[in-house]
Amino acid sequence: MNDIKPKILVFSTEKISDPAIDLAGLLKMYYPATVYTITVPCSSSIKPRWIMHAFDAGFDGVFIAADGTDCPYSENCTENTSNIVKQTQDLMRQKAMDTARLKMAAICSVCSEAFVRQIKTFYDYLINQKQNENA
C-alpha cells in the first residue's frame, strides 16, 4: 500500500517556521515530497476559508507550523492561531470531516527536527486513514 501518498499543505511563517523548514532541508532531514508549503507572515493570519479550500481542492491534511511564543508580532499569537484551528474544526464538523486532518504545532526557527517528526507522524496518520477508507 506504499503508493498512498497523502498530500499535506503546510502553512509556514516567514520569520519563524519557514527558516526551520529551510534548515531541515539544509540538514538533509528527509520528509515526504508531497508536503507543500505556503508561506504567510504569521500563523495568526491564516483564514479558515483557506484551510477549507485546501481540503475541498484535494489536500489530505493541513499542517499549521505556528509561530507559538516566538511570534515577532504578538504574544497572543498562540491563542489567535488556536482560535483559527477551533473555528476551522467547527466548519469541518459541519461537513462531517475528520478534524484530525488539521494539525497545528509551534515550530521555532531552529525546530527542524520537531517539524520533520511532526510531519512524518501526521503523514503516517493520513496514510492509515486512507487505508481504512479504502478498506
Place this chain on the structure above:
Amino acid sequence: MKMREPKKHYDVLVVGGGIAGQETALNLANLGYKVALVEKDYSIGGKMILLSKVFPTLDCAACITTPKVSETARHPNIDVFTYSEVEGIYKQEKGFRFTLRQKPRYVTEDCTGCQLCEQVCPVVVEDEYQYGLVGRKAIFIPHSIANPRIAAIDIEHCTFCGLCENVCPPKCIDFTQQERVDQVYATAVVLATGYKLFDPTIIRRYGYGKYKNVVTAMQMERQLVPTRPFNNILRPGDGKVPDNIAYVLCTGSRDVTVGNPICSQVCCMYSTKQAQLLMGALPMADVTLYYINIRAFGKGFCEFYQQARAMGVGYVKGKVGRIWEKGNGNLVLRYEDIETGEVAEAEHDLVVLSIGILPNKDYQKLFKNVKVDQDPYSYVKQIDELTSPARTSVDGVFVAGTASGPMDIPDTILSAGAASSETASYLCKVYKEIQPSLS
C-alpha cells in the same frame, strides 16, 4: 574594456575587491560617500568567489558572494576598477593623492561573454583560477561567475594569430588598447588587500609539485565547486576517483621552519568542510585529517566539527613528517601518532595539503611619503587593536579583513563593518573641519 574615466576626487579609496573591500565599499556608498574600488585582478569577489561551500552553514559561496558582487558593481556611488593598480599614494594635509593605473584587457566592454574566442584560441596555458588543475586559453573569461564577465587577453602568451578577432560577434577585440593612468584624490584609504596562500613547494618532504596526487586545499576547493572542471572529484595523477583521502593540516602554519609561526585560523574548518562535502560526493570514500589541534572556535564551528566526526570523518592527532609516492601513484604518510606515541605510516590515494594563509605585503609598497606599520608577521598593524581595530599607523588609512591577519568570512565581514564605521566617522570629522556649514 573601455577604460573608465575616474572622478577627480573620491571620499574613499578602497584597495582590494575581495569580500572585505566590497563590504566596506557598499557600507560607505550606502551612507552616500563616493568610493573608488580598485582590484588588481580581472574580477572582483576575491578568493571567496572561488570557493565551493562555506562553513559552518554549507551555504554555497557563489550564492552569498555574487549578489554582493553585483550590488557593488552596480552601485551608483562606487566606481569599480578591475585589472587596475594603485601606486604612489601621497599623503597630503587633507587626504591622499594617488596614481590609478588601468591596464589593458585588449577586449572592449562590448564583450558579451559568449566565449567563442576561447574556443578558437590555439594557446593553452595553466589556468590560475583553477589553481592549475586545467588549462585556459590566452584569451579567456577568468571564471564562470566573474564580474565583469568579460574576456581578457593574456598578452604574454598571445601569439597574435588573430583568430579571436575573426570570430568575435561584437568585434570587441582591440590590440591597440593602451593603459590609462590618472592622478586621483581620496579623503581616506581602506586597505583590503587580503592574503596570499602558502606555497607548499617550500616543504619538500611533502612532495607537492613532485607527486601529482598531492594537491592543495584550494585545488580541492575548485574540484568541489558546482562549476568544477571535471564534474567529479578526480586525482590529478591518473584521473582515478579517490577513495582514501588524507588532509595534512597546518601545512605552512604554526611552523617556525617556514617562517610562519601563527595559526591560519581557517584551515581546520575548511578541511572539515571539504571532508563533509567529499563524504557527500564520494559516499564510499574514507577521509582522514591529520591535525595538531582542531580549532573549531567560531559560532557554530564546534557543532560543525562534531557533525563531521559523526559522519565518519577520521581525525588523527599527529603531525605528518614526510610523504612519498608508491608505484601506483598512492602516497604513504609518515606521521607521529600521538594516541599511540609511535611513528606510523598510512597509505592514501590522494593527499590534500591544508595550506595556510600568509600576509599580502603589497600594501607596503603603496605609500610614498608615509609608512603603514606592520605587525611582527608583516600584516598591517592595528595600532589600537582592542578599541579601534581598523586604525593603522597612518591617520586616514584603515584596514579591513585579512590584510590585518588571518580570519574567516564572518570575522572578515565584521572587520569590514568596523572599517566602514571608522572611515565614516573619520570623514565626518574631516569634512566638519573643512566645511563647518555642511555638518
Place this chain on the structure above:
Amino acid sequence: MKIGVYICHCGSNIADHVDIEKVRETIGQQKDVFLVKDVMFACSDSSQKEMVEDIQSQGLDAIVVASCSPKLHLPTFREVARRAGLNPYKYIQVNIREQCSWAHSNDHKGATDKAIKLIEAGIEKAKRSEALEPIKIDAINAVAVVGAGIAGLRAAIELADMGTDVYLIEREYFIGGRITQWDELFTTNQTGREIITKLYHQLISYKNITLFTGAEIVETSGSVGNMEIKVRIKPRYVKPDCVFDMDKFEKAIEVCPVEVEDEFNFGLTKRKAIYKNYPGEFPEVPAIDHDHCTRCGECLKVCEGIDLEQKEEFINLNVGAILLATGFDPYEPKEGEYGYGQVPNVITLQQFKRLIELCPDELVYAGRKIHNIAYIYCVGSRQQNGPNRYCSRYCCTAAMHTALLVKQKYGDIRNFHFTRGIRTYGKQEHIYHEALEQGDVVFQSFNDPLCEVGEHNGTAVVKINDFLTRGKPMELEADLVVLITGMVPRKNNTIAQLLKVPVGRDHFFNEVHLKLRPVETVIDGVFISGASQGPKNIMESVNSALAAASKANNLVKKGFISIEPTIAFVDADKCQWCDKCAQVCPFDAFEQVDYNGKQVARVITSLCKGCGMCLPVCPEDALQLHNYTDRQIEAMIEDLAKAK
C-alpha cells in the same frame, strides 16, 4: 499576460536532485508563461542582466525565479525587477532548494514533481500579483544602545561620530562591563580599566550621547524608525553634583556598617552598601545598593552628598533603532563540577583574574601560598553531555595569557594546563608558544569530564588520562585549581524578552545570516553586537559593535525608512466596523472612519506591520493582505492540490 520563469541549477545544489529539463518543459506548457529558462546561478550578475534584458525586450508582466529560499535572494531579484522597470512585487520567488532539492535529495522523482508544482503555484501567485510601492516612514536619527560594556561604549561613540544621537543605557550603576573585571588583556597587555577610562572620557565629550546608569528598559512600543522606550532609572541615593567631594564619600564608605558579598570580585571580597567597585570607576560618584542599605544614616553624618530620599524615575525616549550590546555571563560551574564548591581552592578564571589583582606581591588564596596551578579548560563549553556544545572561543587564549602573567608577576609558579586541545587561533598562537617556552605543562584528554578533581589532606588533586602520553594516568597536587569557564548568554536579559530577540541553538542572540547580515536580527531596527550574539574576544566584540553602529546609522540617518508595502487593506463596502480587527491588532494600526455614511475600519499604513492577525477575525471577511490576497492563496492551493 506574459510571465517569465527562471529555473536555477544553483550549480549542482538543485540540478543534482531535480530534473531541470523536465521541469522546464512542463512549465513551458503553462498558460501565460511567455518564456522559461534554466540558469546555472540565477543570482549571478550575468543572469541578472539577462533577466533585465528579457523583461525590457519581451515586455514581461511578471517574473518567477525558482531557486533558493527567499530569505537569501528575495531582495536581489526584487532589485532586478526594479532595474528593469518592473514593479518589484511583480516578482515571485519559489524555493526549490531548501524545501525541495535538499529536503528530498533521496527522492529525485518526488523532488522533480514537487518543484513543478511549487513553480506552478508561484506562477499562479505571480498572475494575481499587484504592483506595490514602498511606504516611507519618518525615522528618528537616534539610537538606544543597551549595555555600556566595551561593545556598547564603542558603538555609542561611533554612532555619535557619524552624527546620530545616542542614548546609552546601562543596567549597572557603573559603566565598563566585564572588561573592568579583567586587568591585563591579551594581546596588548592594556588593562580593562585603562581602556574604559579612555573611552569614558571620550564618551562624555560628546553632546549627542546621553548616558543612563542604573537604568533598564521596561517597555517598548512602536517600530523601526520610531520606537518608544520607557527607561526605569534606579536612584543612586547620591547627588550627582557632589562628584568633587570624593574625600567625604570615602569617609561615607568607611562608616557604612553593612557588608555584603562583592559581586564585582566574584565573592572573593566584601564591600559596603555604599560602594564603588574600584577607585577609578565611572561615573565617579558612588552608589548605594538599595537592597542592602539599612537606612541607618551613618553615611549622612559624614557626607552631605547622600540623599536617601531619591526616587525611582521613568523616562520615555524615542529612537529610530536599538543596538543591543548586553554581553554575556561567565559560566557558573555546578556544585561539585571539577570539585567546585566542594574541594578547597577550586575557583573560576574570573575569580582568578580578580585574585591576581588583589594580590600585589604574593599569590595567596585561602591562606595558602600558591605554587602549583592546575587550569582546567572548557568548563561549561564544548560539553558532550550538557547543553553547551559550543566553544567559548576566548578562553584558551585568556587562560594561557593569565598563566604567563602569574609567572611574570609572582615568579615561583608552575602552570599545568588540562585541555581538550588548545585553540589559540591566529596570531594568539604566540601566547601559547610563550607559555610552552616558559615551561608550562599541557595535558590533553577527549573525555567528558576531561579530568577528575579530588582532595588529599586538604589539597586538591587533579587526575587525567593524558592523551599526549598514550593515555597515561597523571596525578597532580595543585595549590589552586582554576576552572577556565566559558561564556553563557546573559541571565535576566529583560530587553531581549521585551523585543523578542530570536536566539540560536546556543541560546545567544541570532543574526539573520552569519555572513550576509551578521549584526541584524529579524526584527527591523534591532541590531546585535559583541558577546550577546556568541562568544567573542574584545577585538571581535568591538568589530561587531562598529559594524552594528554603521548599519544602525545607515538605517536612521536619512530621516526616513522605506518599509514593505505588504500590509493589510479593508474592503470598505463589506466592513461593518465591529472593532474586532482593532482589538486583535498588536500595533494599534486601525482607525474608525466614515465611509459613505457608515463607520468602517481603515489601516494606518505607517503602523501596520503586515502580520495579518486581523484577517481571520473579521466576521465580514473584509480584510486582506497585499501580496497574500485570497485570490493568490486560493489559486496556489488549487494548483498544489491538483493531481499530476
